[in-house]
Amino acid sequence: MKFSEIKSSLKNKTVGIAGCGGLGSNCAVSLARVGIGKLVIADFDVIEESNLNRQYFFFDQIGKYKAPTLKENLLRINPAVSVEDYVIKLTPKDIVELYKDCDVIVEAFDKAEMKEMIVETVLSEFPQKQIVCGVGLAGWGGNNLLRTEQYRNLFIVGDRSNETSEDNPPLAPRVGAVSNMMANVVLEILLGKDK
Amino acid sequence: MKITLNNNIEVIETSEDRLTINQLLQIKKYSFKNLVVKINGELVKRDSYDQAKFKEGDKVDVIHMISGG
Numbered sequence: 687m688k689f690s691e692i693k694s695s696l697k698n699k700t701v702g703i704a705g706c707g708g709l710g711s712n713c714a715v716s717l718a719r720v721g722i723g724k725l726v727i728a729d730f731d732v733i734e735e736s737n738l739n740r741q742y743f744f745f746d747q748i749g750k751y752k753a754p755t756l757k758e759n760l761l762r763i764n765p766a767v768s769v770e771d772y773v774i775k776l777t778p779k780d781i782v783e784l785y786k787d788c789d790v791i792v793e794a795f796d797k798a799e800m801k802e803m804i805v806e807t808v809l810s811e812f813p814q815k816q817i818v819c820g821v822g823l824a825g826w827g828g829n830n831l832l833r834t835e836q837y838r839n840l841f842i843v844g845d846r847s848n849e850t851s852e853d854n855p856p857l858a859p860r861v862g863a864v865s866n867m868m869a870n871v872v873l874e875i876l877l878g879k880d881k
Numbered sequence: 882m883k884i885t886l887n888n889n890i891e892v893i894e895t896s897e898d899r900l901t902i903n904q905l906l907q908i909k910k911y912s913f914k915n916l917v918v919k920i921n922g923e924l925v926k927r928d929s930y931d932q933a934k935f936k937e938g939d940k941v942d943v944i945h946m947i948s949g950g
């Protein structure tokens with residue numbers, strides 16, 4: 687498929703991204719670069735200096751809300767993308783409301799209980815929708831431990847075991863790898879398998 | 882009881898014909914706090930772990946959610 691054909695089939699697609707941290711910001715940037723039609727992004731948090739080791743923000747954006755700032759950055763990369771941004775701590779009700787028209791949903795939360803909540807919400811409220819979820823990305827190295835597993839309409843991407851903690855922080859290379867693997871799964875869902 | 886657990890064939894040591902998700906978590910000593918559970922592709926919500934049952938030949942997924950994003 688030529689890039690022009692890829693862009694024209696992605697133009698009509700909407701991807702919902704829940705969380706604009708390490709997974710969400712990097713995944714959104716990749717999807718914007720390839721010409722996704724619309725992104726619905728949500729995050730309640732503001733950018734801190736400690737986020738810049740992996741999240742797609744800049745030093746002069748510290749203190750701003752992540753969702754609208756990510757929108758700014760995405761539009762600087764590709765002004766053709768339509769971005770809906772929400773500063774909100776998502777509840778199951780919000781997820782249904784904000785993501786009901788999305789073709790695919792990307793789970794990009796930090797906390798395990800939020801990951802469980804969104805997967806449970808999407809699988810029970812939208813049994814036909816595909817959800818891509820990041821699980822296990824802390825530390826560095828171990829490229830070949832990163833993998834994608836499919837459970838019908840649920841895709842789990844990551845090493846499945848490295849939880850973030852004080853001694854096992856998330857870092858740009860591995861978080862970037864997982865978030866781009868997630869974006870890659872989104873393309874497979876939207877365009878069909880290529881490889 | 883032979884089932885497919887997390888995409889691998891596994892034999893669960895039990896004399897029961899049917900097991901609940903909570904029984905499986907005990908037998909496997911899974912102590913993860915945050916889980917997504919499916920039986921034959923259907924989501925089992927957390928409040929049904931004591932009722933939802935599976936049997937020989939079923940496909941069970943117990944997906945451990947861990948923090949990081």
